[in-house]
Amino acid sequence: MKKRLTTRLLAVLAVLTLFATACGSDEAAVGVGDCESVDSVSLQLQWLTQAQFAGYYAAADEGIYERYCLDVEIREGGVDIAPHQQLASGAVDFAVSWVPKALVPREEGMDIVNVAQVFQRSGTLQVSWADAGIESPADLAGKVVGNWGWGNEFELLAGSRKAGLDPSSDYELVQQSFDMLALLNGEIDAAQAMIYNEYAQMLESLNPATGKRVTEDDLSVIDWNDEGTAMLQDALWADGARLGDADYADITTRFVAASLEGWMYCRDNSADCVEIVLNNGSSLGASHQAWQMNEINGLIWPSPDGAGVMDGGLWAQTIDVATSQGILASPPDSGAYTTEYAEAAVEMLKNRGVDTTGKNWRRVDVTLNLGGE
Amino acid sequence: MKGGRILRVLVATAIALLLVVGIWEGYKWVGQQTGDYWPGTSIDLPASTDDLTMPHAMDIADELFEEVRDGRARLPLYLFLLKKGWFTLQEAAIGFTLGLTVGLGLAILMLRWRVAERGLLPWINVSQTIPLIALAPIVVTWGRQQDLPDMLSISLIAAYLTFFPVAVSALRGLQSPDSDHVELMRSYAAPWWTVLVKLRLPAARVYLFPALKIAATLSVVGAIVGEISIGTKTGLGRAILEYAQRYAVSPERLYASVIGAAVLGLLVFGLVSLAEWIVVRRTGEVTS
Numbered sequence: 001m002k003k004r005l006t007t008r009l010l011a012v013l014a015v016l017t018l019f020a021t022a023c024g025s026d027e028a029a030v031g032v033g034d035c036e037s038v039d040s041v042s043l044q045l046q047w048l049t050q051a052q053f054a055g056y057y058a059a060a061d062e063g064i065y066e067r068y069c070l071d072v073e074i075r076e077g078g079v080d081i082a083p084h085q086q087l088a089s090g091a092v093d094f095a096v097s098w099v100p101k102a103l104v105p106r107e108e109g110m111d112i113v114n115v116a117q118v119f120q121r122s123g124t125l126q127v128s129w130a131d132a133g134i135e136s137p138a139d140l141a142g143k144v145v146g147n148w149g150w151g152n153e154f155e156l157l158a159g160s161r162k163a164g165l166d167p168s169s170d171y172e173l174v175q176q177s178f179d180m181l182a183l184l185n186g187e188i189d190a191a192q193a194m195i196y197n198e199y200a201q202m203l204e205s206l207n208p209a210t211g212k213r214v215t216e217d218d219l220s221v222i223d224w225n226d227e228g229t230a231m232l233q234d235a236l237w238a239d240g241a242r243l244g245d246a247d248y249a250d251i252t253t254r255f256v257a258a259s260l261e262g263w264m265y266c267r268d269n270s271a272d273c274v275e276i277v278l279n280n281g282s283s284l285g286a287s288h289q290a291w292q293m294n295e296i297n298g299l300i301w302p303s304p305d306g307a308g309v310m311d312g313g314l315w316a317q318t319i320d321v322a323t324s325q326g327i328l329a330s331p332p333d334s335g336a337y338t339t340e341y342a343e344a345a346v347e348m349l350k351n352r353g354v355d356t357t358g359k360n361w362r363r364v365d366v367t368l369n370l371g372g373e
Numbered sequence: 374m375k376g377g378r379i380l381r382v383l384v385a386t387a388i389a390l391l392l393v394v395g396i397w398e399g400y401k402w403v404g405q406q407t408g409d410y411w412p413g414t415s416i417d418l419p420a421s422t423d424d425l426t427m428p429h430a431m432d433i434a435d436e437l438f439e440e441v442r443d444g445r446a447r448l449p450l451y452l453f454l455l456k457k458g459w460f461t462l463q464e465a466a467i468g469f470t471l472g473l474t475v476g477l478g479l480a481i482l483m484l485r486w487r488v489a490e491r492g493l494l495p496w497i498n499v500s501q502t503i504p505l506i507a508l509a510p511i512v513v514t515w516g517r518q519q520d521l522p523d524m525l526s527i528s529l530i531a532a533y534l535t536f537f538p539v540a541v542s543a544l545r546g547l548q549s550p551d552s553d554h555v556e557l558m559r560s561y562a563a564p565w566w567t568v569l570v571k572l573r574l575p576a577a578r579v580y581l582f583p584a585l586k587i588a589a590t591l592s593v594v595g596a597i598v599g600e601i602s603i604g605t606k607t608g609l610g611r612a613i614l615e616y617a618q619r620y621a622v623s624p625e626r627l628y629a630s631v632i633g634a635a636v637l638g639l640l641v642f643g644l645v646s647l648a649e650w651i652v653v654r655r656t657g658e659v660t661s
Contacts (some may be wrong), residue, residue, distance in 0.1 A: 023375050048604060048611070048614065048615060049606075075523075075604070076604040077607070078509075078600070078602050078603045078604025078605075078614075079506075079602045079614070080506055080509045080510050080603075081510065081513070081600050081602070082510070082604065085510065086514065086517070088520060089514045089517075089518065090519035091513070091514050091518055092517070128652045144625050149591060151622035178617075178618050178624075179497055179617075179618060179619065179620045179621040180621045181425060181620060181621040182511070184425070184621055185423075185425070201621060201622050204622050205622055208423065208425070273378075278444075279444055281444050281606050281607065282442075282523060282615075283442060283443065283453070283612065283615050283616075284615065284619065285442075286442070288631055294616050319527070348415070359582060368651060371623045372619070372622055373515055
């Protein structure tokens with residue numbers, strides 16, 4: 001009896017071993033392709049899976065990273081995850097972060113480098129009801145103005161100062177939660193909103209006053225890109241100390257090229273990318289993601305100097321706003337960003353006949369459904 | 374006899390549920406009548422009663438049957454929440470087991486050496502004052518540096534909440550036998566270990582199980598909070614975070630996911646109660 005049990009156990013063990021070996025060899029077969037070896041790297045996102053990060057998911061799911069001999073693990077953000085901190089601690093190899101949010105810790109000594117400026121425009125808006133008459137920053141005078149805090153308020157503060165308003169006395173700044181409830185309920189006059197997220201949420205909601213769907217005509221928008229106080233947002237950051245290492249530098253070039261190619265894929269196949277994002281576990285609605293994909297494309301394209309290549313003027317503007325608002329004590333040194341990797345990537349892609357500037361890209365019309373479904 | 378008892382529990386649960394729904398809808402109705410004031414006064418109600426803040430109970434129930442997208446699959450929200458809940462339950466279970474082990478280990482350590490009790494107990498108390506918001510990034514960064522999956526980091530956070538009530542009440546329980554009984558064991562020349570297993574551990578059961586019930590629900594809370602703060606691909610906490618962000622668009626969904634979390638808490642509470650029944654009642658001992 002006892003012996004039979006041992007035999008059975010051995011049999012089970014043998015089967016398991018076989019299974020494991022089969023899986024193992026299977027994994028090895030994928031990935032390698034023409035590559036001599038595959039480098040495993042991880043990327044820290046700022047937030048949960050959504051079209052804001054579609055390019056990276058597309059590069060992973062469409063086999064673009066694989067073609068660059070990379071195996072990329074994409075890590076979603078959470079409430080307490082600071083991507084730059086994950087990068088600096090060595091927990092991940094690359095991170096997506098807004099420029100000012102990464103420059104503050106950099107000034108404090110964190111050695112992280114902007115290797116690709118993916119978003120060429122800011123997606124932050126200040127949204128109000130059209131009948132409130134807030135058309136420009138000067139109109140914020142005397143109003144209750146919502147903002148998220150945590151570094152999201154700088155464009156607003158700089159923009160209103162530029163219009164001659166003192167944020168501490170000329171209007172009331174209030175902390176806003178991450179939904180648009182306060183504006184919908186009329187508790188605040190103007191709310192901060194990302195064009196690709198909260199602004200869409202407004203358009204997916206019912207107007208409590210009328211019971212009808214909110215339309216773009218009901219809303220008035222201040223776009224910081226037009227006011228000259230926009231700050232650069234999503235960029236790829238690498239570990240500065242490791243860039244001296246030839247292997248990591250080589251991986252960085254390939255990672256930047258593959259990621260940018262992912263974004264180009266999403267520019268040309270936005271519907272596919274929405275599907276990819278949803279497949280990767282976003283439980284936000286399909287029309288909401290389609291809107292977001294379209295608007296994210298609008299933040300990237302056109303990229304006149306080539307995707308990922310820093311726009312020196314916007315960098316200067318970002319630094320100018322950051323130093324004038326006291327976010328940064330002084331302008332960062334020249335090592336804070338490099339166009340070396342993005343330019344190499346663009347060159348590589350150009351030679352393959354890929355459109356790297358997207359100058360002919362046009363927004364598509366996206367119909368948002370109630371609740372974003 | 375047994376059937377009657379189950380029926381009683383079911384009826385009581387149904388009545389309790391109806392009561393909650395009744396209070397919810399009643400409060401909402403009153404608020405709607407008075408414009409969110411206490412009736413006959415101009416004092417604000419503590420929460421406004423519009424459909425965004427307090428959706429109708431029926432709308433929340435309906436939402437549970439709405440179809441949602443989960444990766445490549447489409448399924449009703451209640452199934453989606455069950456799936457996510459199953460993942461969170463696993464994290465909580467690992468966290469609970471770890472917390473239980475560490476908590477019991479610490480209690481035995483403190484029982485064995487008075488100096489350990491004096492040295493450790495204050496730190497055990499202090500440990501619970503560290504906010505999770507500070508702890509979570511430390512745990513996840515450390516975990517990733519050790520190449521541990523994020524799921525395990527979340528379990529560690531759950532364990533961190535769990536070990537505290539276990540350690541404190543297990544210590545009390547282990548110290549609870551009368552000195553007469555301990556003396557008697559000593560007079561038999563029973564080694565310390567035997568006294569622990571034959572006398573102290575059985576005596577600790579009555580102290581331990583209430584603490585385990587708290588610990589079990591805390592492990593669920595820890596898992597959900599951990600998911601929210603670290604960010605995971607799946608889990609109930611992730612669903613809550615995603616729906617919280619879109620509260621203004623569909624408040625029913627957030628309420629539904631919170632109900633999912635509550636059900637999970639009740640489930641683990643029930644499991645510990647079952648274990649208590651097996652361990653304590655069936656050995657024929659009377660509990661206080």
